[in-house]
Amino acid sequence: MPASKRRANRVLAFTLLGVSLVAAAPASAVIVAHWRFDEPVGTTVAVDETGGFDGQVVGLAEFGVVGVAGGAVALGFGGPGALDMGDVLRFGDTDFSLALWVKTLPGESDVMYPLAKHASGYGGYLVGINNDANYGAPGKAWFFDLGAPGLQAYSTTDVNDGQWHQVICVYRQGGELSIYVDGTPCEDVQLAPLNPVIGARFIVGGLDFSGNVQPYYRGWIDDVKSMTTPSSPTRSTTSTRTHRTSSSTRS
Ligand SMILES: [Ca+2]
16 A cells, blocks of 8 residues: 555544544543553553553553554454453443444454453443344444343444444443444444443453453454543433343343
């Protein structure tokens, strides 16, 4: 690819990043954590430039690969790996949002968790890709807090096509989950149980199993942000809101 094209693509990526964040996040959102993953090859710590919640490499994580903005981290190649930020970002039932760029292998079908603060039996928020038994859907990204199968916000866009996609998940006080892919419009809104306050590790590329990091991702991740809204505005009630029900509960 010519250098001019690469520069143009990079400018486009930065532009898309800014536009989609502005479009999807509440106007008063404040970034509380931001991992750019621009560290060089061999790094064992992913720096959070905003909140100081640095992530420790668990297993294998490759830095210095090309991302959507600067570098990215590659996980799941040559062995399992994830990034452990520790028990941070306990939002509970308050407005917050998560933004991340993901790229998988084309047609990747395994269930993956690019971002999670989840404790088995106690719920907690996470972003999934593909389906895990009755949770999620093939090729789609989904946002979970504590709900039974179906009580998640699902993307309509496939995110397992081998291209970079920005996923933004928004939680609003009262249990409203919404999800955006590559900007607007919102692809799903779902009323779910209130997000619990739990003790669990915040992990990029895996889940917390009884206090241990379990890697659950194969692909690339770039520019992860977490945001809050200090003074919650009135909750939105949109015409696109959907309500699904189910009798079982995730454990
Ligand atoms: Ca980056």
